[in-house]
Amino acid sequence: MLMMRGIEERAMTLYRQGKVPGSFYDGFGQEAVSAGATWAMAAQDRLCILHRDLAAHIIRGVEPWRIFAQYMGRADGITRGRDGNVHFGDRTKGCVGMVSMLPDMMLIATGMAMAFKLRGEERCAITWFGDGSTSRGDFHEAMNWAGVQKLPVIFILENNQYAYSTPLDQQFAVNPIERAAAYGFPGVSADGNDPEAMFEVVRAARERAIAGEGPTLVEAVTMRMHGHAAHDDMKYVPTAQVEEWRAKDPIDRQVRRLEALGVDTQAVRDSVKAEIEAAVERALQSPQPDPETVLDGLFADEPALLEDGNGPWSGFRS
Amino acid sequence: MPTMTYLQAISDAMREEMRADERVFLMGEDIGTFGGAFKVTDGFIDEFGPKRVMDTPLAESAIIGCAIGSAVEGLRPIAEMQFSDFVSCGFDQLVNVAGKTYYRMGLSVNITVRLPSGGGFSGGPYHSQNPEAWFMHAPGLKIVAPSTAEDAKGLLISAVRDPNPVLFMEHKHLYRRVKGDVPTGSYETPFTARIAREGTDLTVIAYGAMVHTALEATADLDGSVEVLDLRSLVPLDEEAILKSVRKTSKVVIVDEANQMCAAGAQVAAIIAERAFEDLDGPVVRVATPDVPIPFSPTLEQSVLPQVDDVREACRELLEY
Numbered sequence: 001m002l003m004m005r006g007i008e009e010r011a012m013t014l015y016r017q018g019k020v021p022g023s024f025y026d027g028f029g030q031e032a033v034s035a036g037a038t039w040a041m042a043a044q045d046r047l048c049i050l051h052r053d054l055a056a057h058i059i060r061g062v063e064p065w066r067i068f069a070q071y072m073g074r075a076d077g078i079t080r081g082r083d084g085n086v087h088f089g090d091r092t093k094g095c096v097g098m099v100s101m102l103p104d105m106m107l108i109a110t111g112m113a114m115a116f117k118l119r120g121e122e123r124c125a126i127t128w129f130g131d132g133s134t135s136r137g138d139f140h141e142a143m144n145w146a147g148v149q150k151l152p153v154i155f156i157l158e159n160n161q162y163a164y165s166t167p168l169d170q171q172f173a174v175n176p177i178e179r180a181a182a183y184g185f186p187g188v189s190a191d192g193n194d195p196e197a198m199f200e201v202v203r204a205a206r207e208r209a210i211a212g213e214g215p216t217l218v219e220a221v222t223m224r225m226h227g228h229a230a231h232d233d234m235k236y237v238p239t240a241q242v243e244e245w246r247a248k249d250p251i252d253r254q255v256r257r258l259e260a261l262g263v264d265t266q267a268v269r270d271s272v273k274a275e276i277e278a279a280v281e282r283a284l285q286s287p288q289p290d291p292e293t294v295l296d297g298l299f300a301d302e303p304a305l306l307e308d309g310n311g312p313w314s315g316f317r318s
Numbered sequence: 319m320p321t322m323t324y325l326q327a328i329s330d331a332m333r334e335e336m337r338a339d340e341r342v343f344l345m346g347e348d349i350g351t352f353g354g355a356f357k358v359t360d361g362f363i364d365e366f367g368p369k370r371v372m373d374t375p376l377a378e379s380a381i382i383g384c385a386i387g388s389a390v391e392g393l394r395p396i397a398e399m400q401f402s403d404f405v406s407c408g409f410d411q412l413v414n415v416a417g418k419t420y421y422r423m424g425l426s427v428n429i430t431v432r433l434p435s436g437g438g439f440s441g442g443p444y445h446s447q448n449p450e451a452w453f454m455h456a457p458g459l460k461i462v463a464p465s466t467a468e469d470a471k472g473l474l475i476s477a478v479r480d481p482n483p484v485l486f487m488e489h490k491h492l493y494r495r496v497k498g499d500v501p502t503g504s505y506e507t508p509f510t511a512r513i514a515r516e517g518t519d520l521t522v523i524a525y526g527a528m529v530h531t532a533l534e535a536t537a538d539l540d541g542s543v544e545v546l547d548l549r550s551l552v553p554l555d556e557e558a559i560l561k562s563v564r565k566t567s568k569v570v571i572v573d574e575a576n577q578m579c580a581a582g583a584q585v586a587a588i589i590a591e592r593a594f595e596d597l598d599g600p601v602v603r604v605a606t607p608d609v610p611i612p613f614s615p616t617l618e619q620s621v622l623p624q625v626d627d628v629r630e631a632c633r634e635l636l637e638y
């Protein structure tokens with residue numbers, strides 16, 4: 001979580017310096033949602049990761065310097081300069097790169113789960129999506145199919161109060177967590193600012209999935225603490241709401257918890273900071289992608305599939 | 319005549335039409351208090367209220383489908399896709415409902431769908447597309463693509479008044495870069511081509527942002543180059559195309575969209591069918607190769623047609 005926040009804060013500076021092209025999206029305040037959930041997944045599980053879930057990539061073992069190279073559109077970025085800053089997923093870590101059309105990835109995750117079921121494998125797919133995403137037909141299609149087939153998939157709704165400028169009450173009349181029952185599986189709410197709560201809920205959902213009991217919809221209740229993207233000053237959010245959520249900052253909370261257990265969190269902060277600075281240096285050395293290669297890779301010459309995601313920190317093993 | 323940006327001209331067109339006609343209203347994501355992702359509808363909610371500036375959930379199929387339903391009931395919705403790319407999520411409603419309703423039932427679908435399109439700013443594969451050709455292939459939809467501020471206003475007003483579904487391709491890269499004199503009050507610009515510059519030796523055919531690329535590329539060539547701005551893709555102004563090609567006998571077609579089956583492919587086919595005898599050289603196309611638009615500025619520049627690419631194509635054809 002510290003790594004996620006550190007990388008994103010640093011990337012925002014790089015963005016302001018013009019070193020990160022396009023726009024920039026961060027997950028400030030939402031670190032626990034992806035961290036807690038990813039920690040509960042095993043290496044062979046598959047992830048469809050959204051734009052505010054950097055911790056998931058980090059936990060799966062994507063090196064920070066490659067994340068910076070990705071943001072900067074360099075040759076060593078995960079998409080080799082092909083896709084935009086936060087739209088990435090490392091195939092070698094079992095992750096699918098984000099599809100911008102929200103929430104198309106719910107159906108990809110459902111399809112993965114279908115493959116696991118067809119092959120009789122003990123695996124699970126997980127995908128994140130926002131409150132905004134719940135308004136599209138694809139949300140319903142994924143939920144319905146997963147429910148009908150009892151597929152091993154976990155749907156994480158990141159309820160961060162706003163979809164761009166649109167507040168919840170303009171997005172839906174009934175919280176989508178209520179819809180799960182209508183599709184034949186449980187919907188559970190969790191404190192999205194608490195990584196341990198997220199871990200517990202997702203671990204239980206995974207157990208259900210692996211046991212053949214079907215999908216779970218998990219609502220991670222949190223708040224988007226920055227604008228939708230770098231250009232957005234989020235004037236539409238009342239200050240009191242921001243203040244209320246600032247007091248629930250997931251990192252502060254976790255740090256206090258760890259300190260009570262005697263962990264030297266300052267040492268962790270220092271090492272994360274040093275690692276980030278080294279990563280930025282290395283990413284800045286990465287070349288711009290070669291325009292001669294721009295047509296390469298439209299069609300596959302040979303099968304290229306997802307691999308398992310055994311990162312340094314990844315892999316809760318049940 | 320006031321000078322306006324392309325973006326202001328689009329806002330102005332909507333404001334004029336909304337003031338003049340109670341039936342006109344707006345639908346889209348974040349268009350209300352936020353004023354739209356590109357601020358095209360900034361301040362609209364204050365003037366017209368939330369009933370006529372409707373913030374919608376993130377649901378393109380619903381936006382287009384409900385626009386169609388309200389149009390069938392006599393309203394004149396203008397629906398905004400936040401980025402043209404996301405129109406794929408409302409594809410079915412456009413292709414199968416909007417485009418076919420009048421033919422099937424004699425019911426007109428007076429909707430305008432605004433599509434902020436195009437690349438050039440590192441938007442990557444999901445925020446840079448030019449999807450007009452997807453819809454040219456579907457009968458019953460009109461498609462216009464202004465290149466100037468004056469046309470942006472006039473074409474949008476025409477689109478709103480047209481009893482058919484009109485896709486309004488507004489190029490994001492022109493929003494704040496292109497400025498021009500825009501007549502005050504309301505006026506309609508016809509869905510026909512416009513000669514952006516007269517010439518006698520070669521015709522460059524383009525639309526949207528590529529009109530500016532074409533004008534720049536041909537400004538100082540040895541030869542008199544005509545630049546034809548299509549403005550409308552459906553209907554396509556075949557007579558204007560043929561007239562210009564018959565005059566110059568040489569043609570370069572510039573598309574920012576991916577080359578395969580692009581608007582320019584249709585233009586090339588018309589020229590081949592109806593003006594073959596008048597040509598003094600091959601029909602040349604400059605377009606984006608058939609890859610998604612990459613994010614890295616180096617890669618993006620290498621696929622989008624640049625001034626130099628167009629200049630080179632024109633030079634070669636002039637010498638042919």
Ligand SMILES: Cc1ncc(C[n+]2csc(CCOP(=O)(O)OP(=O)(O)O)c2C)c(N)n1
Nearest residue numbers: 100101102130131132133162163164404407
């Ligand atoms: C189908 C579709 N329509 C529009 C957009 C443009 N858009 C990008 S993010 C966003 C808001 C998303 O809100 P939410 O799903 O709540 O996720 P959050 O950004 O709050 O994490 C919108 C409208 C999109 N990405 N996909």
